[in-house]
Amino acid sequence: xxxxxxxxxxxxxxxxxxxxxxxxxxxxxxxxxxxxxxxxxxxxxxxxxxxxxxxxxxxxxxxxxxxxxxxxxxxxxx
Amino acid sequence: xxxxxxxxxxxxxxxxxxxxxxxxxxxxxxxxxxxxxxxxxxxxxxxxxxxxxxxxxxxxxxxxxxxxxxxxxxxxxxxxxxxxxxxxxxxxxxxxxxxxxxxxxxxxxxxxxxxxxxxxxxxxxxxxxxxxxxxxxxxxxxxxxxxxxxxxxxxxxxxxxxxxxxxxxxxxxxxxxxxxxxxxxxxxxxxxxxxxxxxxxxxxxxxxxxxxxxxxxxxxxxxxxxxxxxxxxxxxxxxxxxxxxxxxxxxxxxxxxxxxxxxxxxxxxxxxxxxxxxxxxxxxxxxxxxxxxxxxxxxxxxxxxxxxxxxxxxxxxxxxxxxxxxxxxxxxxxxxxxxxxxxxxxxxxxxxxxxxxxxxxxxxxxxxxxxxxxxxxxxxxxxxxxxxxxxxxxxxxxxxxxxxxxxxxxxxxxxxxxxxxxxxxxxxxxxxxxxxxxxxxxxxxxxxxxxxxxxxxxxxxxxxxxxxxxxxxxxxxxxxxxxxxxxxxxxxxxxxxxxxxxxxxxxxxxxxxxxxxxxxxxxxxxxxxxxxxxxxxxxxxxxxxxxxxxxxxxxxxxxxxxxxxxxxxxxxxxxxxxxxxxxxxxxxxxxxxxxxxxxxxxxxxxxxxxxxxxxxxxxxxxxxxxxxxxxxxxxxxxxxxxxxxxxxxxxxxxxxxxxxxxxxxxxxxxxxxxxxxxxxxxxxxxxxxxxxxxxxxxxxxxxxxxxxxxxxxxxxxxxxxxxxxxxxxxxxxxxxxxxxxxxxxxxxxxxxxxxxxxxxxxxxxxxxxxxxxxxxxxxxxxxxxxxxxxxxxxxxxxxxxxxxxxxxxxxxxxxxxxxxxxxxxxxxxxxxxxxxxxxxxxxxxxxxxxxxxxxxxxxxxxxxxx
Numbered sequence: 001x002x003x004x005x006x007x008x009x010x011x012x013x014x015x016x017x018x019x020x021x022x023x024x025x026x027x028x029x030x031x032x033x034x035x036x037x038x039x040x041x042x043x044x045x046x047x048x049x050x051x052x053x054x055x056x057x058x059x060x061x062x063x064x065x066x067x068x069x070x071x072x073x074x075x076x077x078x
Numbered sequence: 079x080x081x082x083x084x085x086x087x088x089x090x091x092x093x094x095x096x097x098x099x100x101x102x103x104x105x106x107x108x109x110x111x112x113x114x115x116x117x118x119x120x121x122x123x124x125x126x127x128x129x130x131x132x133x134x135x136x137x138x139x140x141x142x143x144x145x146x147x148x149x150x151x152x153x154x155x156x157x158x159x160x161x162x163x164x165x166x167x168x169x170x171x172x173x174x175x176x177x178x179x180x181x182x183x184x185x186x187x188x189x190x191x192x193x194x195x196x197x198x199x200x201x202x203x204x205x206x207x208x209x210x211x212x213x214x215x216x217x218x219x220x221x222x223x224x225x226x227x228x229x230x231x232x233x234x235x236x237x238x239x240x241x242x243x244x245x246x247x248x249x250x251x252x253x254x255x256x257x258x259x260x261x262x263x264x265x266x267x268x269x270x271x272x273x274x275x276x277x278x279x280x281x282x283x284x285x286x287x288x289x290x291x292x293x294x295x296x297x298x299x300x301x302x303x304x305x306x307x308x309x310x311x312x313x314x315x316x317x318x319x320x321x322x323x324x325x326x327x328x329x330x331x332x333x334x335x336x337x338x339x340x341x342x343x344x345x346x347x348x349x350x351x352x353x354x355x356x357x358x359x360x361x362x363x364x365x366x367x368x369x370x371x372x373x374x375x376x377x378x379x380x381x382x383x384x385x386x387x388x389x390x391x392x393x394x395x396x397x398x399x400x401x402x403x404x405x406x407x408x409x410x411x412x413x414x415x416x417x418x419x420x421x422x423x424x425x426x427x428x429x430x431x432x433x434x435x436x437x438x439x440x441x442x443x444x445x446x447x448x449x450x451x452x453x454x455x456x457x458x459x460x461x462x463x464x465x466x467x468x469x470x471x472x473x474x475x476x477x478x479x480x481x482x483x484x485x486x487x488x489x490x491x492x493x494x495x496x497x498x499x500x501x502x503x504x505x506x507x508x509x510x511x512x513x514x515x516x517x518x519x520x521x522x523x524x525x526x527x528x529x530x531x532x533x534x535x536x537x538x539x540x541x542x543x544x545x546x547x548x549x550x551x552x553x554x555x556x557x558x559x560x561x562x563x564x565x566x567x568x569x570x571x572x573x574x575x576x577x578x579x580x581x582x583x584x585x586x587x588x589x590x591x592x593x594x595x596x597x598x599x600x601x602x603x604x605x606x607x608x609x610x611x612x613x614x615x616x617x618x619x620x621x622x623x624x625x626x627x628x629x630x631x632x633x634x635x636x637x638x639x640x641x642x643x644x645x646x647x648x649x650x651x652x653x654x655x656x657x658x659x660x661x662x663x664x665x666x667x668x669x670x671x672x673x674x675x676x677x678x679x680x681x682x683x684x685x686x687x688x689x690x691x692x693x694x695x696x697x698x699x700x701x702x703x704x705x706x707x708x709x710x711x712x713x714x715x716x717x718x719x720x721x722x723x724x725x726x727x728x729x730x731x732x733x734x735x736x737x738x739x740x741x742x743x744x745x746x747x748x749x750x751x752x753x754x755x756x757x758x759x760x761x762x763x764x765x766x767x768x769x770x771x772x773x774x775x776x777x778x779x780x781x782x783x784x785x786x787x788x789x790x791x792x793x794x795x796x797x798x799x800x801x802x803x804x805x806x807x808x809x810x811x812x813x814x815x816x817x818x819x820x821x822x823x824x825x826x827x828x829x830x831x832x833x834x835x836x837x838x839x840x841x842x843x844x845x846x847x848x849x850x851x852x853x854x855x856x857x858x859x860x861x862x863x864x865x866x867x868x869x870x871x872x873x874x875x876x877x878x879x880x881x882x883x884x885x886x887x888x889x890x891x892x893x894x895x896x897x898x899x900x901x902x903x904x905x906x907x908x909x910x911x912x913x914x915x916x917x918x919x920x921x922x923x924x925x926x927x928x929x930x931x932x933x934x935x936x937x938x939x940x941x942x943x944x
């Protein structure tokens with residue numbers, strides 16, 4: 001497999017994993033912030049964005065590295 | 079390729095010469111689990127392997143081929159890697175290179191900005207490596223030779239200093255203006271000279287924007303490149319921190335009623351000053367980091383540029399790198415010696431201190447070896463080039479020091495691992511801090527009158543999101559583990575460089591770490607503690623004999639032994655020559671192997687040998703026996719001398735101690751080390767030497783092949799052992815020891831075994847080795863301590879742990895300043911190692927004449943002879 005195609009495939013597969021993880025974390029935050037009903041909307045939105053962004057930053061490299069490793073093992077190395 | 083999931087690889091094999099080799103290699107590879115097909119081609123020297131990558135790896139192939147008696151060809155190359163700033167960068171570059179098929183081993187050095195790669199040629203190439211490094215956000219170029227790399231490294235460092243300096247100028251200037259604008263209300267009497275519009279939020283925003291997208295852009299670009307490839311580094315911390323502060327400031331300026339804290343929570347100054355402080359840190363790092371590798375540059379600079387070659391009887395000036403082996407070269411006083419060679423005519427004193435650490439100039443006469451890069455002081459001479467280019471001593475030393483600096487100590491591997499995994503941990507912590515302050519902390523502890531540390535402004539209007547975000551961002555910035563990443567490599571580089579200045583070459587950072595932990599030093603006796611050749615120690619004259627003086631006895635015995643090839647006979651001749659005695663020719667000579675010799679000298683029949691020889695010739699030598707036994711008790715070999723059938727006396731010969739052996743042992747004891755001597759000699763001789771030198775324990779009658787076993791026994795008793803030997807028959811013991819120290823190698827360092835190479839034949843350099851290793855490791859530990867203390871204190875402070883008690887928070891810009899201070903302080907602490915001087919060199923170094931004043935004549939008293 002061409003290196004470029006390989007990278008694209010890694011990116012695609014990884015995104016399918018880390019995006020739901022980040023969105024899940026953000027959603028969880030939203031749910032937690034919504035239940036008491038004591039937070040203004042902007043704080044909730046800001047919090048969702050910040051938690052989502054940080055979750056993305058944490059999960060993106062972890063997932064990408066793992067997917068790359070798995071995919072590399074499955075493909076030819078020459 | 080057959081089945082799915084199978085891979086195919088073509089390995090270059092070395093050492094195959096026939097069809098049976100082919101079958102051996104094929105069989106060894108085929109036996110590996112997961113290998114489905116192997117085809118070895120003798121003509122191309124390649125093995126094509128089809129295998130399952132899940133079951134077998136490249137290293138397994140390599141091991142299998144090695145076990146079969148062949149080798150997978152491997153090559154090495156060094157990449158200059160630019161853009162690395164911390165330990166996690168090192169981990170990313172290493173990771174990117176290691177992922178490439180065909181790469182066997184990678185060592186990336188942050189301080190040098192290099193990546194040393196061992197790889198299988200044909201499977202992977204330099205371009206693929208460079209591309210892999212670029213893909214994770216760094217620049218990579220292939221290194222050529224030492225001189226080029228020196229220039230390139232200097233150029234790259236200067237460019238980096240210039241780039242960060244330019245960034246600092248922009249960021250610093252804008253940062254100060256933004257700060258003045260932000261704190262306009264507090265300017266007091268200076269308000270009149272500052273235009274009021276500078277305090278408008280949108281003006282501050284407009285000023286901050288080019289700073290974020292100019293000098294701050296590097297952090298966003300680099301972190302995005304890394305994220306795309308699944309890696310995180312310090313840039314990500316900065317980018318998140320700066321981005322969050324700037325983003326919120328923009329929202330609060332454009333939409334003050336959006337609920338993020340409004341105009342009271344515009345963090346433009348945070349974003350601006352944070353960027354400025356981080357850039358300041360980068361600039362200071364670029365300035366100071368290069369200085370830790372100054373030693374290698376100093377060595378490289380020793381390489382002279384020109385040589386005066388005598389060709390066809392004419393003197394021609396040519397570039398030094400064009401000198402060929404066999405060229406005759408003229409060196410005048412005050413000139414550097416261009417390459418290694420052997421003196422053909424002339425006499426001079428040469429300053430070799432820069433390569434050997436020898437503080438006094440060394441006399442050079444016809445036949446003596448001269449070293450390229452050393453400095454001719456007094457006279458002119460001509461020499462024949464024997465080694466040029468990469469084979470010269472200087473080139474070998476530079477390579478050795480470079481390799482050592484590129485290696486990693488075990489403690490560094492741990493620090494790199496910690497720092498590498500730290501970034502993600504910090505982001506997780508930032509989420510936790512945000513969530514805590516959002517849901518619990520703000521409601522429980524927030525005080526509207528609270529303020530930033532070192533700032534008079536109250537946080538006032540800031541809302542729950544703004545406050546939680548502020549603490550979360552501060553944690554990201556304050557946690558940066560730059561200092562942890564720099565702590566070890568910077569000290570190791572400074573330590574190996576310092577050691578090289580004194581003629582001590584560490585082959586790797588691990589050797590430094592191990593040398594600092596030693597508690598037992600084993601010395602090989604012959605050639606290490608002793609001179610390795612017997613010499614006359616005592617002459618005892620029988621007062622009853624006709625020969626009344628010891629000189630006469632020695633002269634007759636030496637004349638008789640003049641043509642002897644026996645080491646003891648040669649020692650007697652040397653002893654007589656040392657005393658300037660005139661020897662006469664023996665008119666008859668008869669050697670009796672195992673007993674001694676009989677010769678006629680000046681009409682006397684002279685017998686020199688052992689008791690058996692005396693007894694055979696009926697010499698009444700019994701009166702000499704008590705004296706002989708006393709001398710033998712001191713570990714000396716005694717020869718009886720009879721003249722004309724009468725017992726003339728005794729000549730004792732022994733392997734004598736080197737000049738500084740006793741001093742070295744004494745100093746080692748002061749350092750708290752146990753000393754052991756190992757030798758093949760009989761116990762009586764060994765113990766006599768040990769007594770003279772002050773050794774604690776003696777291992778006598780040990781065959782050369784058993785020395786390693788003796789070292790192993792000491793290690794089994796929990797000792798951390800260094801073996802000091804001349805490397806001739808000590809190689810297994812040097813390898814077995816925790817630290818093998820090869821002494822007196824001269825400058826042919828490439829051939830030496832051992833972890834540490836002492837260029838000079840001075841056993842006191844073992845102490846220099848230990849002192850430098852201990853000083854370096856002390857510096858590593860200090861650096862790591864301060865780096866971890868910074869993070870240990872900084873993180874809870876940044877996370878607001880003390881906020882409930884003091885109502886103070888650390889602003890992101892202050893966190894940035896702390897971060898910059900921590901990494902710069904670590905580097906500055908390392909630079910203190912440059913002042914280190916081994917204890918026994920304190921006085922000697924002061925005697926070293928200044929290279930620049932080389933033309934002044936030297937007193938013979940300060941010229942040492944080799």
